[in-house]
Amino acid sequence: MALLLIGAHFSIAGGLHKALLTAQRYRCTAVQIFTKNATTWKERIITQEESDLFRKVRGQTGVKAVASHASYLINLASPEERKHDMSKQAFACELKRSAMLDIPYVVLHPGSHMGTGEETGLARIAEAINQVFDHVSPSGTRLLLETTAGQGSNMGYTFEQLDFLIKTVRDKDRVGVCLDTCHVFAAGYDIRMPKTYKKTMEAFDKVIGLSNLYLIHVNDSRNELGSRKDRHEHIGKGFIGPDAFAEIMNDTRLEDIPKILETPKGDGKTDYDAINLKALRDFISPGSHKR
Numbered sequence: 001m002a003l004l005l006i007g008a009h010f011s012i013a014g015g016l017h018k019a020l021l022t023a024q025r026y027r028c029t030a031v032q033i034f035t036k037n038a039t040t041w042k043e044r045i046i047t048q049e050e051s052d053l054f055r056k057v058r059g060q061t062g063v064k065a066v067a068s069h070a071s072y073l074i075n076l077a078s079p080e081e082r083k084h085d086m087s088k089q090a091f092a093c094e095l096k097r098s099a100m101l102d103i104p105y106v107v108l109h110p111g112s113h114m115g116t117g118e119e120t121g122l123a124r125i126a127e128a129i130n131q132v133f134d135h136v137s138p139s140g141t142r143l144l145l146e147t148t149a150g151q152g153s154n155m156g157y158t159f160e161q162l163d164f165l166i167k168t169v170r171d172k173d174r175v176g177v178c179l180d181t182c183h184v185f186a187a188g189y190d191i192r193m194p195k196t197y198k199k200t201m202e203a204f205d206k207v208i209g210l211s212n213l214y215l216i217h218v219n220d221s222r223n224e225l226g227s228r229k230d231r232h233e234h235i236g237k238g239f240i241g242p243d244a245f246a247e248i249m250n251d252t253r254l255e256d257i258p259k260i261l262e263t264p265k266g267d268g269k270t271d272y273d274a275i276n277l278k279a280l281r282d283f284i285s286p287g288s289h290k291r
Contacts, residue, residue: 031067073087074108191244
């Protein structure tokens with residue numbers, strides 16, 4: 001039987017290991033975390049004690065798949081040299097922290113060209129990744145470039161852009177893709193019905209290759225197809241609707257790929273994580289071999 005790899009992005013308040021304990025309470029087998037405050041440039045130094053505790057608790061909880069999400073401030077395409085250098089440094093630190101914690105995946109938004117044009121921006125991103133990889137030893141932690149909605153000057157909103165980056169990065173064993181359902185929908189890839197879902201996944205496989213897909217962010221969208229707006233909604237309650245998530249949860253090609261919720265948490269009065277996780281589990285067809 002295939003293990004259902006499902007989870008959500010959980011808080012590390014009180015310690016990195018707390019996210020694993022939260023995941024356990026929700027019967028999750030996967031989790032995504034920030035290894036530091038994602039909205040500041042200040043870096044976090046992981047102690048050996050923190051690393052040991054994280055590994056120990058992970059073994060105790062049964063969480064099989066872990067991903068970290070890099071800081072939102074990182075922009076490897078920035079035309080400002082200072083911001084570009086700060087971004088490379090922050091990216092390198094994220095790789096090192098994740099390696100210390102035995103986290104196999106680091107999710108990163110590719111970057112924004114800030115008016116310099118997509119061709120220039122993409123080349124700058126690829127060059128930055130190569131430079132960081134040259135200075136950070138391989139550790140088993142893989143960079144996952146996330147599909148984006150294409151808001152503003154953000155890149156990574158077409159499969160072709162991500163394919164260019166993968167092909168331009170020299171060390172192919174250290175790079176892959178995280179597909180975000182809200183983002184691809186907002187970027188114009190229709191996944192609402194079985195027919196359109198199949199067409200989009202075929203396009204992904206043809207351009208990027210499903211072999212390069214390592215993580216899926218499962219989020220509905222508050223905005224319509226092609227809106228180019230990054231606004232997540234609860235599963236089945238947005239413009240994507242339930243059929244897409246039923247397809248994802250029953251697609252045998254994706255059964256070994258962790259699926260992570262990044263849906264709104266709300267004000268704490270309603271347990272939306274429990275509701276959204278139940279929705280995803282309920283989509284699995286009766287008699288499925290997943291558990």
